[in-house]
Amino acid sequence: MTGQPKYRRILLKASGEALMGDQHFGIDVSVVDRIASDIAEARKLGVEVGVVIGGGNIFRGVAVASKGGDRVTGDHMGMLATVINSLALRTSLIKIGVDAVVLSAIAMPELCESFSQRQATAYMNAGKVVIFAGGTGNPFFTTDSAAALRAAEIGADALFKGTQVDGVYSADPKKDPTATRFEHITHKEVISRGLAIMDTAAIALARENHIPIIVYSIHEQGGLGQILRGGGRCTVVSDE
Numbered sequence: 001m002t003g004q005p006k007y008r009r010i011l012l013k014a015s016g017e018a019l020m021g022d023q024h025f026g027i028d029v030s031v032v033d034r035i036a037s038d039i040a041e042a043r044k045l046g047v048e049v050g051v052v053i054g055g056g057n058i059f060r061g062v063a064v065a066s067k068g069g070d071r072v073t074g075d076h077m078g079m080l081a082t083v084i085n086s087l088a089l090r091t092s093l094i095k096i097g098v099d100a101v102v103l104s105a106i107a108m109p110e111l112c113e114s115f116s117q118r119q120a121t122a123y124m125n126a127g128k129v130v131i132f133a134g135g136t137g138n139p140f141f142t143t144d145s146a147a148a149l150r151a152a153e154i155g156a157d158a159l160f161k162g163t164q165v166d167g168v169y170s171a172d173p174k175k176d177p178t179a180t181r182f183e184h185i186t187h188k189e190v191i192s193r194g195l196a197i198m199d200t201a202a203i204a205l206a207r208e209n210h211i212p213i214i215v216y217s218i219h220e221q222g223g224l225g226q227i228l229r230g231g232g233r234c235t236v237v238s239d240e
Contacts, residue, residue: 005228007157009048009124012039013147013198014162016054016085018218026057027088034221035162036092039129041225043098048124050154051131052147053089055081061139075139079106082143086133087111093129100129105137105146117153124154144202152209159211160227161198162218167235168197182235187213190237197237212238 014035021028042049058081064074086102093100101123102112113119115132123130135146144161151159168190171179187207191200197215198206206213216223216234226232 005042005045005047006230007047007228009050009154009156010042010158010160010228011050011052011147011151011154011156012160012162012224013144014051014053014218015164016056016058016081016143018057018162018164019053019085019088020057027085029088029092032088032092033095035218036089036096036098038222038224039093040096040098041222042228043127043129045225045228047228048127049129050120050124050150050156051086051089051129052143052150053082053085053131053133054143055079055085057081058084072139075135075141076106079134079137082135083108083111083133086131089131098129099127100131102131102133105132105134120150120154130154142199142202144198145205148198148202148205148209148211151211152205156211159206159213160224161213161215162224163197163215164217164219166217166220166233168195168215168237170195184236184238186239187237188239203237206237207239210239212236212240 019027021031039049055078059077061074061078090100090102103115104112105115107114120130132150135143168182169179173179187203190203214234227234
């Protein structure tokens, strides 16, 4: 492994479910603190970090739609959940001395600043961790799509997908013991095989902008830093 980080600027997509820890709902502060420490380690390596967090630990818009409710309203509620999670992560980062700012795709100036590509880039150039809240600001788009979009907008060298498993598998390893893990796979193969690591729109957007997706376990403390140093356990999704 080398001492130099493998990427200069990254976008970290963290699942909202990961923030629950062992709880069934809400935010486990100790988990948020651990994720914050991993981000702090990346910053010490000289890596610029943007973050998108899902809202599934609090609310899922598709759950409303599946029970006959209005999908648009449900998605708006889900966007609010991502703002809550983003504010929690900012609190944990500031607590350990990492300068962080939340930019929301939905205007709520009393809580956080509104997103603009220009402002986001300026903050990242200044060394701040930028947390992107509110998804894309539009219904019918997932936070995975928001992560791919923000990664493209800030010129990220890679999109890190922090998930429940340590890479991309041929099937769900928790359900299928014969599932095999990939060290490398292309964006096209992920889509054609129907591997559910991110939604198709997110994969396609990353592919079009030549952004590799690094899938790793967000539960592995220090895992982000290990991968940035050229080691660690992960799957690289790229067309190279």
